[in-house]
Amino acid sequence: xxxxSPDTLLRLDGVSRRFGGVRALSDISMTVExxxxxxxxxxxxxxxxxxxxxxxxAYRADAGAIVFDDHDxxxxxxxxxxxxxxxxTFQNIRLxxxxxxxxxxxxxxxxxxxxxxxxxxxxxxNPAVTARAEHVxxxxxxxxxxxxxxxxxxxxxxxxxxxxxxxASGPKLLLLDEPVAGMNHDEAEDxxxxxxxLNEEGLSILLIEHxxxxxxxxxxxxxxxxxxVRIAAGDPAAIRRDPVVLDAYLGSEAC
Amino acid sequence: xxTYYAGLLADIGILTLGALSVFVILATNQLxxxxxxxxxxxxxxxxxxxxxxxxPLTGAIVVAALAASITGIVVGFPALRLKGxxxxxxxxxxxxxxxxxxxxxxxxxxxxxxxxxxxxxxxTIWIWTAGILLAILLLERSHVWLQMRAVHEDETAAGLVGLxxxxxxxxxxxxxxxxAAVAGALFAHHHVYIEPGNFGFERSIDFVLAVILGGSTVxxxxxxxxxxLVLLPEWLRFIADWRLAAFGALLIIVLLTRRQGLxxxxxxxxxxxxxxxx
Numbered sequence: 001x002x003x004x005s006p007d008t009l010l011r012l013d014g015v016s017r018r019f020g021g022v023r024a025l026s027d028i029s030m031t032v033e034x035x036x037x038x039x040x041x042x043x044x045x046x047x048x049x050x051x052x053x054x055x056x057x058a059y060r061a062d063a064g065a066i067v068f069d070d071h072d073x074x075x076x077x078x079x080x081x082x083x084x085x086x087x088x089t090f091q092n093i094r095l096x097x098x099x100x101x102x103x104x105x106x107x108x109x110x111x112x113x114x115x116x117x118x119x120x121x122x123x124x125x126n127p128a129v130t131a132r133a134e135h136v137x138x139x140x141x142x143x144x145x146x147x148x149x150x151x152x153x154x155x156x157x158x159x160x161x162x163x164x165x166x167x168a169s170g171p172k173l174l175l176l177d178e179p180v181a182g183m184n185h186d187e188a189e190d191x192x193x194x195x196x197x198l199n200e201e202g203l204s205i206l207l208i209e210h211x212x213x214x215x216x217x218x219x220x221x222x223x224x225x226x227x228x229v230r231i232a233a234g235d236p237a238a239i240r241r242d243p244v245v246l247d248a249y250l251g252s253e254a255c
Numbered sequence: 256x257x258t259y260y261a262g263l264l265a266d267i268g269i270l271t272l273g274a275l276s277v278f279v280i281l282a283t284n285q286l287x288x289x290x291x292x293x294x295x296x297x298x299x300x301x302x303x304x305x306x307x308x309x310x311p312l313t314g315a316i317v318v319a320a321l322a323a324s325i326t327g328i329v330v331g332f333p334a335l336r337l338k339g340x341x342x343x344x345x346x347x348x349x350x351x352x353x354x355x356x357x358x359x360x361x362x363x364x365x366x367x368x369x370x371x372x373x374x375x376x377x378x379t380i381w382i383w384t385a386g387i388l389l390a391i392l393l394l395e396r397s398h399v400w401l402q403m404r405a406v407h408e409d410e411t412a413a414g415l416v417g418l419x420x421x422x423x424x425x426x427x428x429x430x431x432x433x434x435a436a437v438a439g440a441l442f443a444h445h446h447v448y449i450e451p452g453n454f455g456f457e458r459s460i461d462f463v464l465a466v467i468l469g470g471s472t473v474x475x476x477x478x479x480x481x482x483x484l485v486l487l488p489e490w491l492r493f494i495a496d497w498r499l500a501a502f503g504a505l506l507i508i509v510l511l512t513r514r515q516g517l518x519x520x521x522x523x524x525x526x527x528x529x530x531x532x533x
Contacts, residue, residue, distance in 0.1 A: 056415060078415055087417070088415060090415075097408055097409075099405065103401055109398075118398045165416060166416065169417055
């Protein structure tokens with residue numbers, strides 16, 4: 001268990017969750033330092049997505065504590081945790097089918113000032129909101145899709161919109177659930193560069209991924225889960241050599 | 256203007272408000288079949304305030320709308336646990352509960368109805384209708400409306416990207432109830448006589464029908480739906496006894512050919528030339 005530090009953005013202390021008789025996660029402790037890219041890897045069913053759902057408040061932890069940005073968020077509802085500066089993408093990309101790309105970039109933002117600002121037309125109330133949406137739109141190169149409904153977008157663009165929607169809310173920590181699933185090598189490489197750029201701008205990132213090459217070349221630090229238990233943690237080079245990890249997950253060919 | 260058309264226009268105004276009351280709730284993917292109940296609350300409470308307490312109508316409408324809104328919020332919380340057809344049935348039960356309450360509530364006339372209100376003319380009805388319609392049209396361009404649409408599209412995802420789905424859904428119920436109450440207050444003071452039978456299940460269905468027919472994705476659709484729903488049976492009078500059957504057939508044809516209703520966003524964009532800019 002790590003000691004509290006001002007550089008710690010997210011800390012899990014002995015978090016557990018069971019579903020019926022199944023121990024989905026047992027006594028998981030981990031930290032994400034500010035400005036770092038941290039990866040969570042493990043075979044299917046290791047509890048990676050459950051971990052995300054606990055951090056974002058979609059599920060409640062049975063035991064343990066989750067501290068985000070110096071707030072104990074263990075019992076907070078999802079919308080409050082996310083408002084505190086956390087944003088996520090979805091493994092199966094859950095966009096709002098009948099809304100345009102532009103609307104996706106507006107909806108997760110929080111118009112500042114008085115509550116009633118949310119009730120007046122967007123153009124009148126908060127130019128900062130549209131300016132931010134514009135910035136994110138450009139950053140992801142989505143200008144051509146601005147007024148396209150999400151349901152008609154090609155798969156690769158949907159992935160981008162999912163991530164853009166998360167970033168529009170201005171998070172301190174971005175959670176990515178298998179961001180390169182379904183992408184070819186070039187697309188994954190583009191995404192890697194994009195994430196590195198975001199990280200340089202100060203964004204901390206926590207991601208779940210199956211694609212080993214992607215994780216090894218991107219993350220500063222890795223946690224390995226197997227059957228709901230943390231079996232290893234460390235930098236990518238150490239993980240690559242860890243015999244426990246090799247046995248559980250990577251297989252001998254990955255050496 | 257003839258009394259005949261004035262009567263029809265008053266009906267359109269009141270039905271537009273009723274339709275809008277369903278529209279804002281439907282915008283968060285909740286179907287209410289009980290809005291006649293909120294209308295009844297607005298009707299009876301405003302009548303009590305103007306007749307027994309000698310309040311001015313405006314004050315009575317505002318207070319009735321607030322009271323109905325609180326009722327709507329109270330109804331909205333259990334509604335969070337229900338979806339689709341189950342929610343529809345539960346709200347239907349709520350509407351019937353309110354109607355039955357006024358049926359046995361003798362201080363307000365019970366089954367015999369209640370009267371003594373001062374008649375309000377067409378102008379007052381349409382000032383309220385136009386004002387609320389305008390407010391909804393502005394609301395449709397707001398950030399809150401985007402959040403409501405996100406909840407409509409995928410409630411779980413909306414929650415997980417940071418939207419307060421509870422507040423949005425319950426708030427929609429509160430707003431819808433308030434609008435239905437204004438419709439009720441205007442109805443009571445236009446007809447100067449109300450009875451529980453005015454606020455039955457058919458009334459709630461009329462509201463839903465106007466929204467579906469006019470276009471359930473745009474606020475202005477409520478006005479279009481209300482106008483068609485009031486005027487079409489009148490225009491079909493020349494076929495005498497067949498008119499309601501013909502009306503029903505026309506409804507089915509419209510829904511088969513335009514499931515989204517008469518008006519929707521692409522059509523409005525074309526009408527206002529907004530697509531040219533996009």
